[in-house]
Amino acid sequence: MQACHKIGNTLIVLKTGDITKEKVDAIVNAANSRLLGGGGVDGAIHRAAGPSLLEECRKIGWCEPGDAVVTGAGRLSAKHVIHTVGPIWRGGTRNEEKILASAYTNSLKRAMEVGARTVAFPAISTGAYGYPLNQAAKVSLCAIKKFVEEHPDTFDEIRLVLFGDNTFKAFESAMKRCF
Numbered sequence: 438m439q440a441c442h443k444i445g446n447t448l449i450v451l452k453t454g455d456i457t458k459e460k461v462d463a464i465v466n467a468a469n470s471r472l473l474g475g476g477g478v479d480g481a482i483h484r485a486a487g488p489s490l491l492e493e494c495r496k497i498g499w500c501e502p503g504d505a506v507v508t509g510a511g512r513l514s515a516k517h518v519i520h521t522v523g524p525i526w527r528g529g530t531r532n533e534e535k536i537l538a539s540a541y542t543n544s545l546k547r548a549m550e551v552g553a554r555t556v557a558f559p560a561i562s563t564g565a566y567g568y569p570l571n572q573a574a575k576v577s578l579c580a581i582k583k584f585v586e587e588h589p590d591t592f593d594e595i596r597l598v599l600f601g602d603n604t605f606k607a608f609e610s611a612m613k614r615c616f
């Protein structure tokens with residue numbers, strides 16, 4: 438499944454798939470603050486990239502929720518992995534929306550700093566961290582749209598690589614509402 442929308446010269450693509458297979462300059466990882474790997478997309482990215490990713494993450498040591506750090510990409514075809522930490526959903530009372538938006542914004546800042554023109558994101562916080570899917574889709578796409586409008590001509594493509602049809606449909610309907 439695939440859908441797309443253009444904002445200025447930047448193509449926003451929604452697709453189903455496995456993010457570790459994407460050919461882009463930078464892949465964003467939904468990590469945890471300790472940066473030591475884990476399950477979900479984090480585990481998949483570390484397995485596909487190989488041990489150099491964990492070595493680099495250990496040197497960095499920590500990433501606050503809403504922040505993002507960059508490493509190389511090991512065996513992945515990408516040039517960089519951007520590790521960001523989304524919020525753990527606690528009912529919406531602990532700044533979750535702001536932290537989720539910051540995770541996208543700071544990841545795009547890191548991507549811009551390393552000169553990445555194409556970036557792939559997973560649906561941050563919607564797995565183990567329990568963020569309700571429809572709300573996460575809206576916050577995530579609005580944050581991307583705002584950043585792209587404020588930084589025209591910075592990215593050729595921002596791709597959301599979504600695991601499964603339900604996640605895709607939530608993002609597709611959020612794209613219709615907020616773009």
Ligand code: AR6
Nearest residue numbers: 455456467469475476477478479481562563564565566600
């Ligand atoms: N490609 C794309 N999306 C994927 C893939 C994949 N290969 N695998 C899973 N997803 P999650 P979170 C989807 O749990 O909620 C980790 O243990 C998944 O279906 O990976 O931010 C970290 O170490 C869901 O839609 O990340 C943290 O401790 C989305 O990716 C914690 O989980 C995010 O699910 C972070 O939780």
